[in-house]
Amino acid sequence: MPALTALTNHQVRLAARPVGNTKPSDWSHTSEPVAEPSEGGVLVKTLVLSLDPAMRGWMNEGKSYIPPVGIGEVMRAGGVGVVVASKNPGYAVGDHVYASLGVQEYANIPESEFKRAGLVKVDLRVGSATQWLNVLGMPGMTAYFGLIDVGQPKAGETLVVSGAAGAVGQTVGQLAKIRGLRVVGIAGGPAKCDWVVKELGFDACIDYKAGKLKEQLRDACPKGVDIYFDNVGGEILDTVLTRITRGARIVICGAISQYNNTTPVQGPANYMSLLVNRARMEGMVVFDYVDRYPVAIAEMAGYLKTGKMKSKEDVMTGGVDAFPATLLKLFSGENFGKLVLQVATE
Amino acid sequence: MPALTALTNHQVRLAARPVGNTKPSDWSHTSEPVAEPSEGGVLVKTLVLSLDPAMRGWMNEGKSYIPPVGIGEVMRAGGVGVVVASKNPGYAVGDHVYASLGVQEYANIPESEFKRAGLVKVDLRVGSATQWLNVLGMPGMTAYFGLIDVGQPKAGETLVVSGAAGAVGQTVGQLAKIRGLRVVGIAGGPAKCDWVVKELGFDACIDYKAGKLKEQLRDACPKGVDIYFDNVGGEILDTVLTRITRGARIVICGAISQYNNTTPVQGPANYMSLLVNRARMEGMVVFDYVDRYPVAIAEMAGYLKTGKMKSKEDVMTGGVDAFPATLLKLFSGENFGKLVLQVATE
Numbered sequence: 234m235p236a237l238t239a240l241t242n243h244q245v246r247l248a249a250r251p252v253g254n255t256k257p258s259d260w261s262h263t264s265e266p267v268a269e270p271s272e273g274g275v276l277v278k279t280l281v282l283s284l285d286p287a288m289r290g291w292m293n294e295g296k297s298y299i300p301p302v303g304i305g306e307v308m309r310a311g312g313v314g315v316v317v318a319s320k321n322p323g324y325a326v327g328d329h330v331y332a333s334l335g336v337q338e339y340a341n342i343p344e345s346e347f348k349r350a351g352l353v354k355v356d357l358r359v360g361s362a363t364q365w366l367n368v369l370g371m372p373g374m375t376a377y378f379g380l381i382d383v384g385q386p387k388a389g390e391t392l393v394v395s396g397a398a399g400a401v402g403q404t405v406g407q408l409a410k411i412r413g414l415r416v417v418g419i420a421g422g423p424a425k426c427d428w429v430v431k432e433l434g435f436d437a438c439i440d441y442k443a444g445k446l447k448e449q450l451r452d453a454c455p456k457g458v459d460i461y462f463d464n465v466g467g468e469i470l471d472t473v474l475t476r477i478t479r480g481a482r483i484v485i486c487g488a489i490s491q492y493n494n495t496t497p498v499q500g501p502a503n504y505m506s507l508l509v510n511r512a513r514m515e516g517m518v519v520f521d522y523v524d525r526y527p528v529a530i531a532e533m534a535g536y537l538k539t540g541k542m543k544s545k546e547d548v549m550t551g552g553v554d555a556f557p558a559t560l561l562k563l564f565s566g567e568n569f570g571k572l573v574l575q576v577a578t579e
Numbered sequence: 580m581p582a583l584t585a586l587t588n589h590q591v592r593l594a595a596r597p598v599g600n601t602k603p604s605d606w607s608h609t610s611e612p613v614a615e616p617s618e619g620g621v622l623v624k625t626l627v628l629s630l631d632p633a634m635r636g637w638m639n640e641g642k643s644y645i646p647p648v649g650i651g652e653v654m655r656a657g658g659v660g661v662v663v664a665s666k667n668p669g670y671a672v673g674d675h676v677y678a679s680l681g682v683q684e685y686a687n688i689p690e691s692e693f694k695r696a697g698l699v700k701v702d703l704r705v706g707s708a709t710q711w712l713n714v715l716g717m718p719g720m721t722a723y724f725g726l727i728d729v730g731q732p733k734a735g736e737t738l739v740v741s742g743a744a745g746a747v748g749q750t751v752g753q754l755a756k757i758r759g760l761r762v763v764g765i766a767g768g769p770a771k772c773d774w775v776v777k778e779l780g781f782d783a784c785i786d787y788k789a790g791k792l793k794e795q796l797r798d799a800c801p802k803g804v805d806i807y808f809d810n811v812g813g814e815i816l817d818t819v820l821t822r823i824t825r826g827a828r829i830v831i832c833g834a835i836s837q838y839n840n841t842t843p844v845q846g847p848a849n850y851m852s853l854l855v856n857r858a859r860m861e862g863m864v865v866f867d868y869v870d871r872y873p874v875a876i877a878e879m880a881g882y883l884k885t886g887k888m889k890s891k892e893d894v895m896t897g898g899v900d901a902f903p904a905t906l907l908k909l910f911s912g913e914n915f916g917k918l919v920l921q922v923a924t925e
Contacts, residue, residue: 298855471846485854500817500846508831508862509644516854 237276237318240267244337245556247302251292253495254564259292260308260557273344275324275352277314279334280579281548283366284310284560284572285400286464289492298518307335308556311371313355313362314340315579324354331355331365336556338576351523359534363546367571368533371519372400375486377529378522380405383484383515384460388413391454393473396464397438398425398545400571401486404533405462406435407542414460417453419446419469421566428569433543446472457481465490467499474503481512493564545570552576583622583664586613590683591902593648597638599841600910605638606654606903619690621670621698623660625680626925627894629712630656630906630918631746632810635838644864653681654902657717659701659708660686661925670700677701677711682902684922697869705880709892713917714879717865718746721832723875724868726751729830729861730806734759737800739819742810743784744771744891746917747832750879751808752781753888760806763799765792765815767912774915779889792818806830812837813845820849827858839910891916898922 241264248261270276291302291309302309312334316324321344324330332352334340342350355362360369367373379401380386392409396402397418406416406429418429418438426438437453439446450458450472457478463470466488477483491498507514522529536542547568549559553576562568587610594607616622637648637655648655658680662670667690670676678698680686688696701708706715713719725747726732738755742748743764752762752775764775764784772784783799785792796804796818803824809816812834823829837844853860868875882888893914895905899922908914 296855466851485851487854488851491851498848498851500848500850502844502846504846504850504860505812505831505834505837505844505862507860508833508864509642511862511864511867513859513861514850514853515859516851516857518854518857521857 237267237269240339241265242267242337242339243553244307244335245553246307247292247304249304250294251289254493255289255292255557255560257557261305262554267339268341270318270320270341271343273321275316275321275330275342276318277330277332277334277340277342278317279312279314279338279340279553279576281362281366282310282312282334282336282553282556282574282576283370284556284563284568284574285371286487286489286492286563288560289564298520307337309333310336310556311351311366312576313365329355329357329362331370336553338553360537360544363548363571363573364537364544366573367400367546368404368537368542368544369530372571373404373533374522374526374529375517375519376401376404376408377533378519378525379462379484379486379517380408380460382522383517384462384482386412386414386460389415390459391415391417391456391478392460392462393417393419393450393454393458394462394464395419395469395473396487396489397429397435398569399464401464402462403429403433403545403570404542407433407536409460410434411536411541415454417450419465425569428545432545441469447475450476460484462486463488467491471499471501471503474501474506477506477510477512479510479512481510483512483514485514485516489564546573547571548573548575550575583613583615586685587611588613588683588685589899590653590681591899592653593638593650595650596640597635600839601635601638601903601906603903607651608900613685614687616664616666616687617689619667621662621667621676621688622664623676623678623680623686623688624663625658625660625684625686625899625922627708627712628656628658628680628682628899628902628920628922629716630902630909630914630920631717632833632835632838632909634906635910644866653683655679656682656902657697657712658922659711675701675703675708677716682899684899706883706890709894709917709919710883710890712919713746713892714750714883714888714890715876718917719750719879720868720872720875721863721865722747722750722754723879724865724871725808725830725832725863726754726806728868729863730808730828732758732760732806735761736805737761737763737802738806738808739763739765739796739800739804740808740810741765741815741819742833742835743775743781744915745810747810748808749775749779749891749916750888753779753882755806756780757882757887761800763796765811771915774891778891787815793821796822803827808832809834811835817845817847817849820847820852823852823856823858825856825858827856829858829860831860831862835910892919893917894919894921896921
């Protein structure tokens with residue numbers, strides 16, 4: 234490895250607040266020399282970055298569960314990397330870590346930022362770097378705590394999950410199967426639906442692009458929907474509301490169909506079904522469960538090891554400069570499994 | 580009292596399923612001779628009838644928490660009456676009862692229908708006939724179980740209730756005050772708002788007709804809204820969603836602003852605030868709590884007796900034939916307190 238200071242760090246920064254879909258002019262591509270870590274800090278070389286629907290929200294101004302990315306700042310992104318320089322006794326060169334690295338080739342993390350960045354060591358014998366961004370990472374934790382804590386699944390119930398072939402959806406469905414539920418996915422197109430049923434073992438999968446969602450839902454859920462894990466919002470949420478059972482739980486995890494809206498969000502017109510069915514709709518943010526991640530990771534790692542759970546990542550290449558184009562795939566539904574950008578190899 | 584068979588029973592029946600607001604042609608006014616009760620049954624003379632927002636839903640076709648009123652059937656309505664003939668040892672002539680009597684002067688209830696009609700004796704020493712339709716009746720029970728069980732109030736929290744001068748709203752707010760919450764009502768017009776604050780002791784009341792709801796809400800709830808008890812839906816629900824706190828509970832009790840819609844219901848566009856705030860929106864139907872009514876009634880009767888709680892009924896006259904016109908007052912917001920129709924005196 235050459236001297237650190239001879240290296241260049243390529244970065245992608247937010248140049249403008251997007252209106253609707255992001256476009257090239259919303260980004261700037263910058264580079265700067267790599268610096269030594271400060272006292273107590275670490276320098277991490279990015280290997281893989283996670284691309285998440287929530288990123289679109291981070292680009293908007295205004296109050297949310299996390300502050301927006303500032304104009305001119307490196308775009309926020311979680312990733313797995315390798316420590317290439319350390320001035321902290323807790324981290325050695327060669328250690329693999331997960332952190333909010335940002336869309337850049339090298340992340341210099343001062344000690345004061347360890348907590349905010351969510352810096353943790355990851356063991357690549359337990360899962361691959363991309364699995365640490367998927368089942369063992371934020372999407373997996375979201376699936377786990379959203380399903381278990383908010384959804385409160387009981388064996389024999391029927392669960393429906395949208396975005397079934399996506400990062401969160403695939404794990405929600407598999408976890409629910411392990412817990413003895415009937416599991417019905419909603420995904421776009423026959424290829425994703427086939428995969429969800431044949432590879433992941435869901436009981437059925439509805440292709441929302443094929444139309445007649447209401448009829449498909451009725452056929453796939455003859456006893457109604459006890460838990461709906463919603464990643465998409467919009468029409469699909471509204472239709473599922475017409476099929477919920479008494480005491481149903483709707484987990485609001487995301488609303489990807491609405492994130493690029495330039496018109497107001499489409500509210501669920503059938504929300505009064507909550508009254509008729511004494512049902513609840515509840516939001517969740519994965520960061521609230523950070524203290525319990527180790528327990529969930531241990532459980533998930535066990536399922537991966539024994540083959541009870543599969544993990545699919547859609548790994549794109551092209552380095553950090555490919556980030557803007559890769560992000561668009563999420564919102565067009567082109568990705569198949571957890572969308573990951575490979576930035577470097579070791 | 581003349582012989583029963585010499586009496587005529589005037590009734591109001593549903594003639595057509597209304598589109599939007601109900602109109603005179605949606606009703607038919609009929610009369611028939613009064614009959615002796617069947618073996619085991621009772622004949623009840625209607626004294627006062629309850630007029631409720633939910634009635635509008637009962638007139639629509641389709642699945643709900645209760646079957647719709649059939650075309651040609653006597654309109655469903657709860658009421659307090661006096662037993663005028665009995666072939667059941669449990670009920671004596673002169674007993675006062677609450678039941679689903681219907682919009683008619685006499686209700687003949689066979690024993691097989693006692694349960695479905697919700698027939699119970701009421702003690703007019705504990706509360707007046709109109710109070711048994713208000714604080715001690717279905718609106719009071721809705722307020723009690725919606726607030727306590729679904730809202731889960733804690734002292735020091737801020738509660739907002741819409742329809743604050745209505746039957747459910749007045750009791751929700753007073754109960755929440757008794758439990759040590761900051762209570763903010765939403766009502767239409769300065770007279771209702773004044774009454775809610777000065778007579779019922781709410782901390783503040785927002786006049787939604789005065790505009791700037793968002794600003795009024797911010798000023799009245801500087802720490803945000805921990806519990807929102809929603810009777811109205813529409814714009815007000817959507818605006819309150821922008822002010823909820825982390826872990827907030829939204830009790831979905833009604834949506835009177837939407838019941839006469841001929842366009843689709845307005846879904847809450849700001850529902851993603853549930854995610855950001857890890858909040859929940861939950862529906863409730865009072866009938867689920869029927870086993871616990873006695874406990875709630877005893878508590879409420881105590882508050883009435885000691886003056887800790889006030890009970891306001893808006894009593895209209897004109898007999899059953901005045902029912903159609905009286906019902907319209909509910910949806911125009913003209914009523915002030917629980918709307919009741921006086922059908923007869925003893």
